[in-house]
Amino acid sequence: MSSFKIPVSALIVIHTPDLQVLLMERADKVGYWQSVTGSVERLADGTLEAPFDAAIREVAEETGLDARQYAFSDWQASNVYEIYPHWRYRYAPGVTENTEHLFGLELPAPLPVQLAPDEHVRYEWVDWREAAKKVFSWTNVEALRMLGARHGETL
Incomplete structure (x- = not known):
């Protein structure tokens, strides 16, 4: 079985009705903020x-x-993006692109979260526009734009 x-x-x-968004800073890349992300897994x-x-x-x-x-x-939307070279070792040789499916999770208010310490070192709740300026991934920016558009807002 491949690893x-x-x-x-x-x-x-992850957002609130007034469009506060949860951002988390990656443990393996200081200053890299993002929404929740993760790859699909192979089942048993x-x-x-x-x-x-x-x-x-x-x-x-x-x-x-x-x-x-x-x-x-x-959200019935997805993006295809080039995997950053410094993360390609995680994928099979020759794999350079990823297909990312977009989802939303609305919470009633900003809630405290329990971070996975091997993945993220801190989190914050920020306005969606600020979040779009802070995230490192263009697909995350696009997802935040979609969130705003779903609520009649634009960047």
Whole structure:
């Protein structure tokens, strides 16, 4: 069984009704802020986990929150991006692109979260516009723009 990551992932924008967004700083890259993200996994029977299920799992792993207890939605959108060279070793040789599926999780208010210390070192709740300036990934910026548009706002 391969230990390489599968180049299909989920990005989950966790936000409040007034568009405060949860951002987390990566443990392996100081200054790299992001929403919850993670790759799908191969299940015990050899099939691939659905992006929807991966999103729920990643929210739990990275924040301690159960997405099923809140307004969790599949935005029916995805982006294909080039995997940063410094992270390509995680994927099979020759894999250079990832398909990222977008999801939203609306919480009633900013909640404290339990970070996975091997993945993130700190978190903060910020206005969605500030979040779009702070995240390192263009796909995360696009997801934040989508969040604003879903609420009649623009950057």
